[in-house]
Amino acid sequence: MTATPPDPAAAFKQQAAIKAASLVQDGMAVGLGTGSTAKFVVAELGRRVREEGLRIRAIPTSSVTEKQAKEEGIPLTTFGEQPELDIAIDGADEIEPRTLNLIKGLGGALLWEKIVASAAKQFVVVADASKYVDHLGAKCPLPVEVIPFGWENVARQLGELGAHVTPRRNRDGSFYLTDEKNLIMDCVFGPMIEPEKLGRSILEIVGVVEHGLFLHMACQTITAGPEGIRILTPQQD
């Protein structure tokens, strides 16, 4: 087995995560994100539940986060019991600092993440400062979740929208499957000028379940880097 190299940004991720977790108050219903930054949020909330008696109910955005939340002793709930969340805190792969538009889903959880974020009164994003970009798509592919049947045709149509499309695979070459047993197409579009239009075009393709563009959803980003913690809200045009 090969050891995972240490994450040089881990300390910044943890700083941002602890700051964001401090927004969670007693009695809140909380959406728990997925990824290496959200993991620190879940750990901090677990600590507060155990040490401070914080009473929360949470909905996780992936089976991985669900497992961590249970291990941390965070009580879980469902949308049946809790249709609206007070806050959701999650990571991001790219952040456009003016609009707080995001690309998410490199961790494969974009569908549940979008459902949880859209059910939250406040959607707060945590990241290290390396996630800022001038235009979405500058550094990362856009993950698109598609059903397995007919994926080749969906990939072709994503290509016609201008993407270089790669189906995501595991190390052993098998297809990566999401928690909903769907596939992920990683779509390199390059810097996006009109992400809203692109998002609409992607959703028109039959077989697409959801894409990783989170547009006008975040109310705040909390990032940390060598210059310290930076908190942004969307700028009004």
Ligand SMILES: O=C(CO)[C@H](O)[C@H](O)COP(=O)(O)O
């Ligand atoms: O969208 C996600 C998972 O689907 C993650 O939030 C995103 O990939 C950021 O992850 P990390 O905090 O590990 O950089």
